Every structure is written in C-alpha cells, then in structure tokens.
Amino acid sequence: MTPSSVADQQKGKASFYSRRSNGARTSSGVRLNNDSLVCAHKSHPFGTLLLVKNPANGKEVVVKVIDRGPHVRGRIIDLSYEAARRLGIIAAGVAMVEVSVYEPDLHIPMRPKDPSLPELELEITTPKEKGILKLEY
Numbered sequence: 001m002t003p004s005s006v007a008d009q010q011k012g013k014a015s016f017y018s019r020r021s022n023g024a025r026t027s028s029g030v031r032l033n034n035d036s037l038v039c040a041h042k043s044h045p046f047g048t049l050l051l052v053k054n055p056a057n058g059k060e061v062v063v064k065v066i067d068r069g070p071h072v073r074g075r076i077i078d079l080s081y082e083a084a085r086r087l088g089i090i091a092a093g094v095a096m097v098e099v100s101v102y103e104p105d106l107h108i109p110m111r112p113k114d115p116s117l118p119e120l121e122l123e124i125t126t127p128k129e130k131g132i133l134k135l136e137y
Contacts, residue, residue, distance in 0.1 A: 012076035016084035
C-alpha cells in the first residue's frame with residue numbers, strides 16, 4: 001500500500017466509534033457498520049480512501065471517509081470498530097497514527113496494437129437428404 005505523497009501525511013491521535021454506534025446515520029447519509037472499514041475525518045471529502053498506519057506495531061488499514069469528525073480536540077480521525085481492531089488500538093482506546101490519502105496502483109493492461117492472429121479456414125458440412133438441405137437446431 002502506498003500513500004499518494006508525503007505532503008498529504010498527517011500524524012496524530014485516532015479514536016474509534018463505540019460498538020453502540022452501529023447503525024447510526026453519518027453526516028454523509030450512510031449508516032455506520034462496525035464491520036466496515038470506514039472513518040470520520042474533518043477535511044477529506046466523503047469517499048476518499050485513507051491509509052492509516054499504527055507506527056507502534058506497523059499495522060495499516062485503508063478506510064473510506066463517510067463522516068465528519070472527530071469532534072474531540074487533538075484527534076485527527078475516528079475509525080470504525082473493525083478498522084481500529086485491525087490496527088490494534090482497541091485496548092488503548094486512543095493511539096497515535098499516520099494518515100495519508102491512498103491511491104491504489106491500478107495497472108490496466110492494453111491490447112497490442114497489431115495482434116498477429118492466425119487465419120482460420122472454416123468448412124461447414126451438413127447432411128443432405130433427397131437434394132434438400134436440412135438444418136437442425
């Protein structure tokens with residue numbers, strides 16, 4: 001996983017949604033699901049993919065911004081319960097993380113400009129009965 005650039009990187013404290021928040025409507029209109037890899041961020045647009053890394057253990061996860069927040073001073077991101085679990089911050093409650101915009105490396109293969117395909121000769125044979133061509137489907 002690669003972040004887009006070092007300039008887009010933030011370091012700060014992350015917290016996570018309570019398990020009781022499951023099903024709550026977020027500011028984007030999407031309902032929160034504890035098992036989803038989503039987050040709340042103050043400035044990134046909804047739908048932005050963020051790479052969140054826990055420098056204490058090296059674990060990282062890609063989350064999608066669906067909400068605004070956190071609304072607690074000193075925190076830069078609120079994670080879903082599953083994202084926090086994957087980062088290993090459930091026991092701590094709040095942890096230092098590094099956040100950067102994630103842009104996947106998509107490689108779409110292209111068809112060659114001049115494909116050299118073999119020429120095929122096709123011969124169709126059908127049975128003839130009494131001089132009448134009979135086609136069966």
